[in-house]
Amino acid sequence: MNIIFLSFINIVIVFYLIINSKKIANFFLINDKPKKTSVHKKTVPLTGGIILIFPVLSFFYFEYLANNLYLREFVGLVFISNIFFLIGFFDDRNNLFAITRIFLLLFSVIIFFLITHPTFFFEEIYLISLDKKINLGFLFLILMSLIIILLQNALNLVDGINCLLKLFSIFVFISLILLSNKYILDNYLLLIILPLVIMIIFNSKNYFFLGSSGNSLVTILCLYICLNYNVEFDGNFPFENYIIIFLIPTIDMLRLFIIRLYTHGKILLKDKNHFHHNLYKKFGTFNANFFYLSICFFPVLIIKFFSINYFLCIILTIFLFFFCNYLVKK
Secondary structure, three states: OOHHHHHHHHHHHHHHHHHOHHHHHHHHOOEEOOOOOOOOOOOEEOOHHHHHHHHHHHHHHHHHHOOOOOHHHHHHHHHHHHHHHHHHHHHHHHOOOHHHHHHHHHHHHHHHHHHHOOOOOOOEEEEOOOOEEEEOOOHHHHHHHHHHHHHHHHHHHHOOOOOHHHHHHHHHHHHHHHHHOOOOOHHHHHHHHHHHHHHHHHHOOOOOOOHHHHHHHHHHHHHHHHHHHHHHOOOOOOHHHHHHHOHHHHHHHHHHHHHHHHHHOOOOOOOOOOHHHHHHHHHOHHHHHHHHHHHHHHHHHHHHHOOOOHHHHHHHHHHHHHHHHHHHHO
């Protein structure tokens, strides 16, 4: 199937679903009504996952047709995309217990790695700091499953102001290109990034929110491109690169968990103490997105253009994060 034709279908479907978001949300009962922890003041459809599911699945299908995926990897990606989407959909609709949602996500991730073994379940990680590969064996399955669940929660927390998570997913694409010097973006550009750009434009006008289902699909996209880079580099893509790309959302998630645990004894309570919320209250939506992504780019650009080790880069980024968060809260 021609990529231009499939991209055109993607864009038409995305436009159609965005324009009809209110009808779809009312039909499925997935509206986000304003709460104390909400930034928005009016009810907004949680249709982001429904809008994004077709571009995601069509992208994986095209990757399979282009022989970039074997059948078992394609089946595994379709499986985990649909499961993550459905878990998110029912979370948007019925507000699932956090423990239930995490357990279901964890179970689906384990099944995904078992289906896609050995391509994505590769058991070794390359640490450039030590200049060696670490063989984790079966521990890889446990470690990566936990990392993905933490990543999904971290990215879910990022989705607190309009456009930020979709912009962050594009940041992941750009960062991997910068850090690898290998441009494997052709299919991504037309099948994923263009629909994301369209969604960003309409999301900025509150036509819809991503919701838990949309957040979950963005996690799958980030997961795939990271795993794909590891395959492209025969397992020699530094694991530290993934750490610095997702460093800011991870730091903010851990900071929030510690504060919530200390204050309320529960880490999964919703609040408006996120870093991007603090930026939003100080600067507004556009500038908050800009500053957040600028800080995310800081460690990537440091590693790319300066001779500095990863450990020092991570320490500097953590210091910058807490310093900026302190300033915006004053």
